[in-house]
Each structure stands twice: as structure tokens, then as C-alpha cells.
Amino acid sequence: MKGIIFAILAGGFITLQGVANTSISNGIGTWQAATITQFTGFIVALLVMLSIGDRSWMGFKQVKPIYLVGGAFAAFVIFTNVKSIQLSSVTIAIAAVLIAQLTTAFIIEGKGWFEVAKQRMRMPQFLGLALMIIGVLILTF
Structure with a gap:
């Protein structure tokens, strides 16, 4: 927590x-x-x-x-x-930053880079990322 x-x-x-x-x-x-x-x-x-x-x-x-x-x-x-x-705007910028952070974190954990414990990314994680991207697209338009 x-x-x-x-x-x-x-x-x-x-x-x-x-x-x-x-x-x-x-x-x-x-x-x-x-x-x-x-x-x-x-x-x-x-x-x-x-x-x-x-x-x-x-x-x-x-x-x-x-x-x-x-x-x-x-x-x-x-x-x-x-x-x-x-x-752009504060909202769009921060949302895009969060997506980029999450995507980078997925890659780092998926590959086990930088002495981070390797994690297998499953469908729920990819679905969550996709929903975030859809959310940014909705905010943009």
C-alpha cells in the first residue's frame, strides 16, 4: 500500500x-x-x-x-x-507520458533488463495498456 x-x-x-x-x-x-x-x-x-x-x-x-x-x-x-x-495540453501530455512509462516498464520487466526481475506480460496487462491508449485518443478528440 x-x-x-x-x-x-x-x-x-x-x-x-x-x-x-x-x-x-x-x-x-x-x-x-x-x-x-x-x-x-x-x-x-x-x-x-x-x-x-x-x-x-x-x-x-x-x-x-x-x-x-x-x-x-x-x-x-x-x-x-x-x-x-x-x-498539446497538460492532460494529453501527462497521459502520453504515462503510456510511454508503462510501455517502457513492460519492456524492461519483460526482458529483465537493469537487474529487474523478469515478468511475463499477459493479456490483462496488454489490455490495460490498450485501454489507456484509447483513453488518450478520446481525450485528444
Whole structure:
């Protein structure tokens, strides 16, 4: 249940971030908005980490180097999210993002990539994805 609560919070924060970044981008540019967002995110994460006194980050040498660049994807997430909101709408953009996330997750779990436990995707999962796509098409027209 906690996982679902965190997922709901994440969805809300992603939407709020997208709207805020679009407003910033309209004033100063998309890559500038991404820079400000990444920087403020770094500051907040650093302050939270320091305030809770969690020293487990010091074990980063045990993490495979390829995974240490995962945060770099955030710059492209911000840029593409802002552009999608600017060119469509918040609702359509977020719906399309969710479909892309779900499709990517299906592929990662189906193949067992990135040390994720391999899962067999069945008809209900594919049906759920198809319904989401139909929902976006309905929202679009």
C-alpha cells in the first residue's frame, strides 16, 4: 500500500513540476528551465539527505557506473515534458507520458533488463495498456 501512495504522490509531483517548468520555460527557455529545476532539485535532495543523517550514499562505489548517470535522464525528461505541455495540453501530455512509462516498464520487466526481475506480460496487462491508449485518443478528440 505504501508503494501505491508514493506512486500517487510521484504522479502529482511530476504534473506540478511539468506545469511549473512550462511556466519557467515560457519566460526564459526550456533548457534554462531544466537547469534551474535540476539545480533546485539537487539542493533540496542534498538538504534532506544531510538533515536526516543518512550516510548510506557513501556506498555509491558499489553501484555499477552505468547507473550513476541515471539522473542525467532528468534533463531530457524535463525538456520533453515541457515541450509536450507547450505543444498539446497538460492532460494529453501527462497521459502520453504515462503510456510511454508503462510501455517502457513492460519492456524492461519483460526482458529483465537493469537487474529487474523478469515478468511475463499477459493479456490483462496488454489490455490495460490498450485501454489507456484509447483513453488518450478520446481525450485528444
